[in-house]
Amino acid sequence: MRSLFFICLFLFTSSAALAEQKLSISAETFGQLPKVEGIQMSPDGTRLAMFQSYKGRKTLVTTSLREGEIGPIYPISFQEVEYSWFRWLNNDQLAVSVRFPGKRFGTETMETRFLSMNWNGSDAVNLVKTQRMGAWRSTGDKWASQYQDDVVSFLPDDPDHILLALDSFESMNEPDVYKVNIHDADRSRVVRTRGSINDWYADQKGVVRLGIGYNRRNRERIIYRKSEDDGWKTIAKYDLIEDDIPFVFEQFSSDPNIIFVSAVDENGRKAYYKYDLDAGDFAGKIAGSDEGDVGSLDIDEEGNLQSYHYDGAKPVTVYTDKHRQAIDVFFAKKFPDETVRIISASKDKRKYIVEVTSPQNPGDFYLLDLDKKTMNGFAEKYPGLDHGKLAPMKPVIYAARDGLEIPGYLSLPVGKDPKKLPTVIMPHGGPNARDNWEFDYWVQLLTTRGYAVLQMNYRGSTGFGVKFENLGDQEWGGKMLDDINDGTRWMIEQGYADPDNICIMGGSYGGYAALQAPVKEQGLYKCAVALAPVTDMSSFMFHERKYVGFQIYRHYIRNDELSYDDMSPHENIDKINFPVLVAHGTDDRRVPFDQGEDFAKKMKKEKKDITFLKFEDGDHHLSREEHRVKFLKAVEKFLGKHLGGGAD
Incomplete structure (x- = not known):
């Protein structure tokens, strides 16, 4: 077998x-x-x-x-x-x-x-046919929705159709819901667009019963109906900048009066609750943990909770279904100290x-x-891949300069004395994201070359409670970077890192941090590696203004004490007096390619030590193997030159 x-x-x-x-x-x-x-x-x-x-x-x-x-x-x-x-x-x-x-x-x-x-x-x-463009029908121009894979329901009782949300030229980003034939793409509208509703949700039977919408005034609302025959009513509305969000819809339950929502619990963690639509109030917690935010629920086809998942220091899945609980006991015995997922x-x-x-x-x-x-x-x-040479990942906590506890993960090379090692500091991207206890091919490449690696979940990282996450608001170029630098100093104080042999490396926001954290504390790092970094904040924010949610994003990044120039590696090249490796894909749709290219050009003009890799047709995530391998080889060569080390 x-x-x-x-x-x-x-x-x-x-x-x-x-x-x-x-x-x-x-x-x-x-x-x-x-x-x-x-x-x-x-x-x-x-x-x-x-x-x-x-x-x-x-x-x-x-x-x-x-x-x-x-x-x-x-x-x-x-x-x-x-x-x-x-x-x-x-x-x-x-x-x-x-x-x-x-x-x-x-x-x-x-x-x-x-x-x-x-x-x-x-x-x-x-499955999506083009349509003529509204007021321009006479020109013969065609319209195709940007996102054509927004499935509202796979219709479990109708094997020939699905429900698909599609916008039109007249109502961009405010879609109708269509019943689409999976054999010939014929479709008919079942729910008409309603003012500012961007996302539609159907219950386990395929009935569209909830919509969530966002408008240009930064206000969001949730509309709901109990059945296909009932009218719509608003069950929540709030300002995304000024107000605390009362709850986030997650799933339908088997009871038409109850939905499952996430909200902040008494410990400041993200938890899941039943929400009674008739009473307009919570009806009991169904999933929560003191160790971390609950990230997801598994709801069966009848609307019953099967399990939930959260990431503490290590990932945890809690099964509420007795059948799954028995299987999980078997997994725990067969695969100790590993994560097992169905x-x-x-x-x-x-x-x-x-x-x-x-x-x-x-x-x-x-x-x-x-x-x-x-x-x-x-x-x-x-x-x-030789698993025997891969490093274990140890959860750690260190104190930031203001006393905030910063969780992270330390990976040390196998078979090396863990003292005064050449070290790579690796902040994650996002920044609304987190590092987890899991395999990371960047980390393991580095540890097998003899480098110690510290990954930190700086303030603003997700998964550690709403208060911790909110501490990152307006700290893009401020205390987030301080947390990263404090992690570097912790590595030195603990004796893991050679203070004269430390590099910083990251992608996306982590790439930005790899360039800007050394600007804040010069002399702390010997070199930097940045994949797809934001380098010019003014240019980046000008680019972002074209997209939905820009005002919220601008509020999140803005800092009254720091200008965009203060926050930009591109405008602080005089303080970048160390070797830098930057890589960027030409088809990056998250951070424009010119963010990396323009920075490299200015570095060269100022006669700085810069290596620039251009990945033709590359995206934000190194989705193609040739780009991955080229990047890792360049990193290996770059770090070998500036930190020493190398594969045994």
Whole structure:
């Protein structure tokens, strides 16, 4: 069974090559795209679909476990787009979302398209037809929604249709809801757009019962109806800048009078509650933890809570369903000190796809069959990677200069004396995000080269309570950077870091921090590495003004004591007196490419030590393997030159 699956899933690698494959910690091995990820089984559990890496690109692959179908594998690839996600529509068909960079009215965008196809890739149908552009119909110009994959419901009782939210030229970002035929893309409108409603939600039966809208005055409202026959009423409205948000809608329950919402609990953590729509009040907490914000719920097709997940120092899933609780006990015994997640299940809950991960395990996949009482491993994310040389990740806490406790993770190279090591400080991107206890290919590349790595969840990071997150407001170029620098000093004080051999490295906001944190405290770092960094705050904010939510974003970043120039590496090049490596993709739709390129040009003009990597057609996330490998090789060479170290 194991060998059968192994050969099926790794269709682009021969069994002989797999058998002879040597374990490695090379940049090529770390930089490979995950060979397998996102595995989903069909509702009856007899077919599998997954993403695989093929020729350096993410490719959708399907295969069958049915008698008579075992063996053939179907790669489904596109040349001009990247995959976003897929889902089984039924046992024979898939829904697939793809994305690509575009431009509308002179503004750079990320576009999505949405298709249905047979499980073997045949008979693909673009599920959104273009339409004429309202007042310009006579010109023959066509309109296509920017986001075409906003599925409101997969309609469990109607195998031939889905509900899809689509806007029009007359009502951009305020969509109607359509019932779309998955075979021929014919559609009919079932819910008409209502003033400033941007997102629609359907219950487990496919009835659209809730909408959330945001207007240009920074006000948001939530409308609701109990059934298809009832009228809409507003159940909440608030100012996104001035007001505390009363709750965030999450899911429908089995009771039409009750919805599940998230809100801040008595400990300042994000928790989940029942909300009584008739009473207009909370009706009891259903999920919460003192260790961290609850991040997600698993609700079954009947609207009942199955489990919830939160990230404390390590990730935790709490099962409320007795069936899942029994399975979790088995997992805990079989995979101690690892994270085990069920990522897909058959409709009858007798077959499961299970992913097992840890900082030292990028991911192994298993098929659990309760009827056969078997659990067989069949794939891994990073084949050929030498797990024995990967570093454990230790949760740590240090104090910022104002006394705030900053949680983080320390990774130390295996087999090295943990004293006065060459060190890389690695702030995460976002900044509304967090680092977790998990495999990180950047971190592990560095530890295998002999570097200590500190990742910190500076103030403003998510997952540690609303107060901690709100402390990041208007601190983009202020105390967030202080927290990062305080982490560097903590590494020195604890004896882990060689004070003369420290580099800082990050991507996106982390890339910005890698350039600006050394500006705030000169002499602390020997070098910096920045992927897709914001470098010119004035230019960046001018660019951001074109997008929905700009006023809220501007309020979040603005600091009365710091100008945009004060906050910009581009305007502080006179203080950047250390070697810098910057990399940026030309198709980055989150941080414009010219943020990296213009900074590099100015550095060169000022005769600073700058290495600039341009990734043609590259996005914000190093989605292509060639870019990943090129970046890691450049980092390895750059750090080797300035910090020493290297692979054993």
